[in-house]
Amino acid sequence: MKIAIVFGGSSYEHEISIVSSIAMKEVLKNELIYIFCDQNREFFEIPKKIIKSKLFSSGEYKKCDKLTLAKGGFFKKSMLGQKAIEFDVVLNLTHGGDGEDGVLASLFEFFSIPFIGPRVEACSVSSHKFLTKGYAASVDVKTIPYVFYTKGDAMSVTNFPVIVKPVRLGSSIGVSIVKSQEELEYACDVAYEFDNAIIIEPFISGVKEYNLAGTKINDEFVFSIIEEPQKVEFLDFDKKYLDFSRTSGAVEAPLEAFLQEKIKDSFKKLYNTLFEGSLIRCDFFVVDNEVYINEINSIPGSMANYLFSDFNALLNSLAQNLPTRKTITINYEYVNKIHSCKGK
Amino acid sequence: MKIAIVFGGSSYEHEISIVSSIAMKEVLKNELIYIFCDQNREFFEIPKKIIKSKLFSSGEYKKCDKLTLAKGGFFKKSMLGQKAIEFDVVLNLTHGGDGEDGVLASLFEFFSIPFIGPRVEACSVSSHKFLTKGYAASVDVKTIPYVFYTKGDAMSVTNFPVIVKPVRLGSSIGVSIVKSQEELEYACDVAYEFDNAIIIEPFISGVKEYNLAGTKINDEFVFSIIEEPQKVEFLDFDKKYLDFSRTSGAVEAPLEAFLQEKIKDSFKKLYNTLFEGSLIRCDFFVVDNEVYINEINSIPGSMANYLFSDFNALLNSLAQNLPTRKTITINYEYVNKIHSCKGK
Numbered sequence: 001m002k003i004a005i006v007f008g009g010s011s012y013e014h015e016i017s018i019v020s021s022i023a024m025k026e027v028l029k030n031e032l033i034y035i036f037c038d039q040n041r042e043f044f045e046i047p048k049k050i051i052k053s054k055l056f057s058s059g060e061y062k063k064c065d066k067l068t069l070a071k072g073g074f075f076k077k078s079m080l081g082q083k084a085i086e087f088d089v090v091l092n093l094t095h096g097g098d099g100e101d102g103v104l105a106s107l108f109e110f111f112s113i114p115f116i117g118p119r120v121e122a123c124s125v126s127s128h129k130f131l132t133k134g135y136a137a138s139v140d141v142k143t144i145p146y147v148f149y150t151k152g153d154a155m156s157v158t159n160f161p162v163i164v165k166p167v168r169l170g171s172s173i174g175v176s177i178v179k180s181q182e183e184l185e186y187a188c189d190v191a192y193e194f195d196n197a198i199i200i201e202p203f204i205s206g207v208k209e210y211n212l213a214g215t216k217i218n219d220e221f222v223f224s225i226i227e228e229p230q231k232v233e234f235l236d237f238d239k240k241y242l243d244f245s246r247t248s249g250a251v252e253a254p255l256e257a258f259l260q261e262k263i264k265d266s267f268k269k270l271y272n273t274l275f276e277g278s279l280i281r282c283d284f285f286v287v288d289n290e291v292y293i294n295e296i297n298s299i300p301g302s303m304a305n306y307l308f309s310d311f312n313a314l315l316n317s318l319a320q321n322l323p324t325r326k327t328i329t330i331n332y333e334y335v336n337k338i339h340s341c342k343g344k
Numbered sequence: 345m346k347i348a349i350v351f352g353g354s355s356y357e358h359e360i361s362i363v364s365s366i367a368m369k370e371v372l373k374n375e376l377i378y379i380f381c382d383q384n385r386e387f388f389e390i391p392k393k394i395i396k397s398k399l400f401s402s403g404e405y406k407k408c409d410k411l412t413l414a415k416g417g418f419f420k421k422s423m424l425g426q427k428a429i430e431f432d433v434v435l436n437l438t439h440g441g442d443g444e445d446g447v448l449a450s451l452f453e454f455f456s457i458p459f460i461g462p463r464v465e466a467c468s469v470s471s472h473k474f475l476t477k478g479y480a481a482s483v484d485v486k487t488i489p490y491v492f493y494t495k496g497d498a499m500s501v502t503n504f505p506v507i508v509k510p511v512r513l514g515s516s517i518g519v520s521i522v523k524s525q526e527e528l529e530y531a532c533d534v535a536y537e538f539d540n541a542i543i544i545e546p547f548i549s550g551v552k553e554y555n556l557a558g559t560k561i562n563d564e565f566v567f568s569i570i571e572e573p574q575k576v577e578f579l580d581f582d583k584k585y586l587d588f589s590r591t592s593g594a595v596e597a598p599l600e601a602f603l604q605e606k607i608k609d610s611f612k613k614l615y616n617t618l619f620e621g622s623l624i625r626c627d628f629f630v631v632d633n634e635v636y637i638n639e640i641n642s643i644p645g646s647m648a649n650y651l652f653s654d655f656n657a658l659l660n661s662l663a664q665n666l667p668t669r670k671t672i673t674i675n676y677e678y679v680n681k682i683h684s685c686k687g688k
Contacts, residue, residue, distance in 0.1 A: 010672050011672060012672060014672075014674045015674065015676060015677075015678045015679050016678070018679060019679075019682070039672065039673075039674045041415070041454060041455075041456075042415075053679045053682060054679070056676065056679065057676035057679045057680055068414065070412065071385070071386075097672065098454070101464060101465075102446050102450055102464040102465075102468070103450040103453055103454050103464065104450075104454075105450070106446055106447040106448075106449070106450030106451060106454075106464070107450060107451065107454060109447055110385060110442070110447050110448075110450075110451060111385075112385075120445060120446040120447065120450070120464065120467070120468060121445075121446075121468045121471075121472055121475065123464070123468075124446070124464060124465045124467075124468030124469065124475075125468065125475065127465075128465055130482065131465065131468075131469065131475075131478075131479065131482075133482060134475075134478040134479050134481060134482030135475065135478050137478060137481065137482065138474065138475075138477060138478030138481065138492075148482075150616070150617050194670075196617055197617055272494070273494050273540050273541055326538075328354050328355065328356060328358075328383065328441065329383075330358045330359065330383045332359060332400065332401035333359075334359045334360070335359050335362060335363075335397045335398070335400065335401045336401055338363070338397060
């Protein structure tokens with residue numbers, strides 16, 4: 001099975017998408033091709049053998065073949081017009097904007113390109129923190145309490161420390177821990193730099209965090225090990241960034257069985273039917289033996305490959321069991337009925 | 345201002361989109377062009393002077409110019425390569441799939457085409473009834489109680505009558521009123537024909553329904569009149585269908601001031617920042633002086649033009665005040681940092 005990794009995008013997480021994608025060279029034994037979406041949203045085919053991060057920062061990628069997106073796939077100019085790029089399935093590895101907000105999912109859907117990755121609705125609920133909260137509540141999964149503000153709203157925050165986050169971004173961009181009223185305004189200004197809405201949550205120092213990745217294949221869940229991620233007080237972008245190149249080194253958290261079950265149960269409720277077609281990583285908090293969802297990563301860093309014992313086999317199995325779209329037949333029955341009503 | 349109406353789509357509501365779009369000829373004084381997305385998702389430019397519903401049911405539309413979608417707009421083949429179709433803004437009038445589920449919104453976003461219509465996240469929360477419920481709860485707007493099932497779930501429904509709905513479709517497709525346990529299985533089978541998930545709500549016979557349309561321009565809400573829609577026990581597809589061609593005839597509902605305010609207040613909470621760029625119609629139920637959201641129509645039939653006193657002016661004002669996307673600058677700071685860390 002030949003996989004086309006689509007990465008980059010017009011996104012604050014453009015660079016970590018590059019790092020994640022390069023990591024796939026090590027963990028996937030498939031024939032791979034790389035399709036880069038640059039910051040201007042132009043596509044380029046990057047040969048696997050030359051891919052390295054410097055190719056992008058230097059702009060050299062522009063010497064590679066430029067691709068266009070059209071019905072059925074990606075195409076490059078050839079002597080006889082257009083030539084389709086050959087692959088069996090796309091792996092969407094575009095973190096953040098374009099990849100995780102539903103834009104590329106829509107393009108693949110519209111142009112009938114099979115892909116591994118979250119579908120549009122799954123993107124909306126996972127990329128927008130406010131929608132994640134509402135969705136989690138409606139599938140009966142707990143979340144940390146929060147307040148939601150849009151620019152210009154009067155704010156009322158009385159208990160510190162809190163954590164201030166732009167409502168849409170991942171990878172800690174624009175996020176601050178705020179210890180006092182004096183720091184609050186600046187932190188909100190920073191967050192509003194990236195989005196027109198923010199959420200504020202209590203910051204729970206030393207909270208236990210656990211990550212679980214998984215997917216659904218033929219209606220059966222497949223789970224990774226549960227990891228307690230290495231933690232400084234707060235994972236900043238630099239630290240997270242290096243995490244995206246991970247290909248090994250995960251250790252199973254020594255969790256009691258009932259907590260493991262609670263975490264897996266919450267994962268199942270969140271994954272639901274909405275995330276079918278994707279492999280996701282859920283980051284949970286555990287407080288007083290209760291499980292709270294912190295974040296749904298619909299395209300996790302390096303696909304969370306390091307959490308699975310045989311990631312390569314799993315991804316191939318997922319690729320062969322993607323959700324299919326119902327065929328819609330349009331027969332113009334109603335339009336014809338109107339004509340006969342109107343007598344014309 | 346020249347408006348390109350994009351309509352059709354691979355959707356169960358393809359035909360009502362045609363009817364809605366033709367209605368625009370009467371209500372918009374702008375220069376209009378029509379871009380039809382056929383059931384195979386190919387685009388055609390339909391001259392305004394020849395547009396009528398028969399053109400589509402007969403397949404004659406295929407004689408019109410075929411368009412491709414690419415950066416900056418729609419293009420047709422010309423003697424000198426590609427020629428861009430000229431317009432100032434798209435009006436997305438594709439009801440249901442493609443239009444209201446975020447697919448076309450993503451395409452317009454990706455290819456930098458300004459458009460009137462719901463953005464991706466707004467599509468997700470309004471087109472998926474389960475997500476609408478969760479979203480409404482999180483913005484503090486009441487919804488009718490419900491249960492949510494996916495195919496194969498054990499069901500427990502004891503109080504009849506109920507209303508069974510596929511989770512994703514609009515215009516009453518696949519929806520049934522169920523009066524007894526015996527009818528339930530069949531109704532669910534019908535709903536599952538259209539989707540892999542359903543919701544079941546109590547059916548409240550004779551419930552008061554009120555529709556309010558509106559938009560936000562320069563941070564100010566603009567509302568239509570509140571209408572009590574003409575009602576048979578249950579609006580079936582045929583009846584709703586003819587509604588999509590409405591261009592006049594709305595009468596303001598004689599509602600007490602406090603209820604009008606409650607309805608407008610709920611509309612504002614739902615519209616939030618999420619629906620910016622779109623003109624929507626919210627359909628509310630009123631039970632015992634409490635307001636419940638029933639449905640958010642992110643692309644209402646014939647744009648709910650009949651509810652506004654000067655729809656033409658309003659739409660043009662919205663077109664001139666569309667949300668803009670933040671520019672994202674990618675400077676490869678992190679990629680460069682990695683190189684210097686690794687010393688290569």
